[in-house]
Amino acid sequence: MNFLQLTGSTILGFFRAVGHITHFTIIAVSHCFRPPFYFRLILRQIIEIGYYSLPVVGLTTLFAGMVLALQSYTGFARFAAGAESSIAKVVVLSITRELAPVLAGLMVAARVGSSIAAEIGTMRVTEQIDALTTLSTNPFKYLITPRIIAGVAMLPLLILVGDVIGIFGGYIVAVYKLGFNAAIYLQNTWDFVQFIDVFSGLVKATVFGFITTLMGCYQGYYSKGGAQGVGTATINAVVSSAILILILNYMITAMFFGA
Amino acid sequence: MTTPKIKLTNVHKRFGDNVVLNGVDLEVMPGESVVIIGGSGTGKSVAIKCILGLLTPDDGDVEIDGQSVLKLSTTERNAVNAKIGMLFQHAALFDSLSVWENIAFGLIEGEGMAPEHAREIAIEKMAAVGLTEDVATMWPADLSGGMRKRVGLARAIAIDPEIIFFDEPTTGLDPIMGDIINDLIVEITHDIGATGLSITHDMASARKIADKIAMLYKGKIIWAGPVEDLDKADNALLQQFIHGDAEGPIDFETRTG
Numbered sequence: 128m129n130f131l132q133l134t135g136s137t138i139l140g141f142f143r144a145v146g147h148i149t150h151f152t153i154i155a156v157s158h159c160f161r162p163p164f165y166f167r168l169i170l171r172q173i174i175e176i177g178y179y180s181l182p183v184v185g186l187t188t189l190f191a192g193m194v195l196a197l198q199s200y201t202g203f204a205r206f207a208a209g210a211e212s213s214i215a216k217v218v219v220l221s222i223t224r225e226l227a228p229v230l231a232g233l234m235v236a237a238r239v240g241s242s243i244a245a246e247i248g249t250m251r252v253t254e255q256i257d258a259l260t261t262l263s264t265n266p267f268k269y270l271i272t273p274r275i276i277a278g279v280a281m282l283p284l285l286i287l288v289g290d291v292i293g294i295f296g297g298y299i300v301a302v303y304k305l306g307f308n309a310a311i312y313l314q315n316t317w318d319f320v321q322f323i324d325v326f327s328g329l330v331k332a333t334v335f336g337f338i339t340t341l342m343g344c345y346q347g348y349y350s351k352g353g354a355q356g357v358g359t360a361t362i363n364a365v366v367s368s369a370i371l372i373l374i375l376n377y378m379i380t381a382m383f384f385g386a
Numbered sequence: 387m388t389t390p391k392i393k394l395t396n397v398h399k400r401f402g403d404n405v406v407l408n409g410v411d412l413e414v415m416p417g418e419s420v421v422i423i424g425g426s427g428t429g430k431s432v433a434i435k436c437i438l439g440l441l442t443p444d445d446g447d448v449e450i451d452g453q454s455v456l457k458l459s460t461t462e463r464n465a466v467n468a469k470i471g472m473l474f475q476h477a478a479l480f481d482s483l484s485v486w487e488n489i490a491f492g493l494i495e496g497e498g499m500a501p502e503h504a505r506e507i508a509i510e511k512m513a514a515v516g517l518t519e520d521v522a523t524m525w526p527a528d529l530s531g532g533m534r535k536r537v538g539l540a541r542a543i544a545i546d547p548e549i550i551f552f553d554e555p556t557t558g559l560d561p562i563m564g565d566i567i568n569d570l571i572v573e574i575t576h577d578i579g580a581t582g583l584s585i586t587h588d589m590a591s592a593r594k595i596a597d598k599i600a601m602l603y604k605g606k607i608i609w610a611g612p613v614e615d616l617d618k619a620d621n622a623l624l625q626q627f628i629h630g631d632a633e634g635p636i637d638f639e640t641r642t643g
Contacts, residue, residue, distance in 0.1 A: 254478040257440050261472040262541075263464040263496035 168273040177281030184231040188289035192296025215315035218297035223324040227289040232335035236368035240343040244364035247347025248357035282336030283329040327383040389452040391581040397446035408605030419582035421592040424602035430585035471547035475554040477538030479526035486522035511540040532563040552584035568594040
């Protein structure tokens with residue numbers, strides 16, 4: 128195959144994949160607004176995606192907040208006397224705008240995206256999805272819609288909890304390790320944080336929840352080739368979710384805070 | 387003239403360059419049990435998936451009860467599927483549901499029946515396939531191959547279907563369990579008066595459950611007739627297949643999985 132053929136087939140393959148994902152997305156989203164709704168399955172996914180992700184999100188944001196406080200303190204000391212007083216502001220701004228949504232989004236993509244892709248992929252290769260169809264049940268409504276609804280609903284809540292835990296992590300280091308006054312630190316945090324900081328993080332969380340569940344469902348739904356195919360689908364779900372999260376994070380940041 | 391329960395007319399299906407079905411014609415009359423035989427990769431599963439609506443043929447027509455089913459809306463297709471039961475090759479039980487929930491799935495999700503009532507029917511169907519009530523709360527992962535087939539069969543007949551499809555019903559089972567499953571298939575389809583369409587390469591199974599046999603080779607039905615005529619048919623391909631001879635006219639290189 129010569130260079131032109133290779134380039135052409137790669138470009139065509141890319142657009143084919145984009146078209147395929149777009150088609151899948153349109154069908155999946157349209158089913159989110161059309162009955163029947165499987166409330167029991169949505170609730171199960173809310174617990175699976177939301178409740179069971181709390182520990183990993185909590186740990187991630189706690190240590191992110193702690194490290195941020197420590198790094199800011201040592202970093203600021205290098206170039207401006209008294210800049211250490213800005214630590215509370217740096218922590219709250221970084222956590223709410225970036226670290227909580229992105230780090231927690233990536234952790235949830237790894238935990239939830241892989242789980243969804245593996246479960247739906249296994250159902251695909253063992254003909255369970257075909258069985259759903261023959262039992263007059265739409266696989267999109269039964270498998271995909273509940274996961275997307277739960278992902279979109281739960282990620283913002285997780286990130287909200289992550290914001291609080293992350294700020295608390297910074298508070299622990301600032302107060303108990305660096306000797307800051309607790310009341311002043313909290314006052315600085317409260318005075319500096321704005322609605323837009325938290326809101327932009329929640330918008331990101333909503334988008335990341337959608338992307339993570341969508342890519343998990345898509346990769347699982349079209350997996351083939353037995354155990355190896357399910358493994359590939361799982362890897363693709365996590366990698367594609369992570370890349371899309373990073374790209375969309377920049378785009379949403381530019382939308383809210385771009386000059 | 388009686389309308390065929392299932393009718394395939396000139397059905398074609400290909401995947402890329404691989405032509406799987408190349409003009410399949412087949413009629414299954416009401417109450418009849420037809421078995422499609424053929425080697426691995428000859429398109430038996432593809433043919434059955436085209437009838438079930440899991441695959442769309444590239445050309446030709448598929449009719450159920452005289453109605454073309456290829457261009458139906460989702461609602462219309464679900465109405466057709468409500469007449470159909472399917473036993474998958476490896477049972478395809480839902481891992482996340484218990485045995486009785488698997489069997490009652492079509493009743494609860496498809497027909498909107500109350501779970502309590504559906505559970506009672508599931509227990510009845512379990513009894514019909516020789517499973518005791520204590521199996522009802524077990525999980526598919528805890529079942530043996532034979533039990534999984536029985537649960538799959540109970541699920542297939544739970545909605546009292548007019549048509550039942552059997553995909554390799556004895557694959558993966560020991561000969562005795564295979565024979566027990568064959569007996570169950572014959573007994574149950576007879577009891578509920580269903581039309582049966584099976585695919586298999588197990589000739590013992592085919593002879594036991596079929597009224598009529600059709601052989602698929604290179605994407606076409608090359609022979610079809612009553613099971614009694616099988617041994618005296620003047621078709622070298624059929625004779626090689628049913629006797630399992632390594633030597634003969636069947637071109638093994640055409641098999642692509």
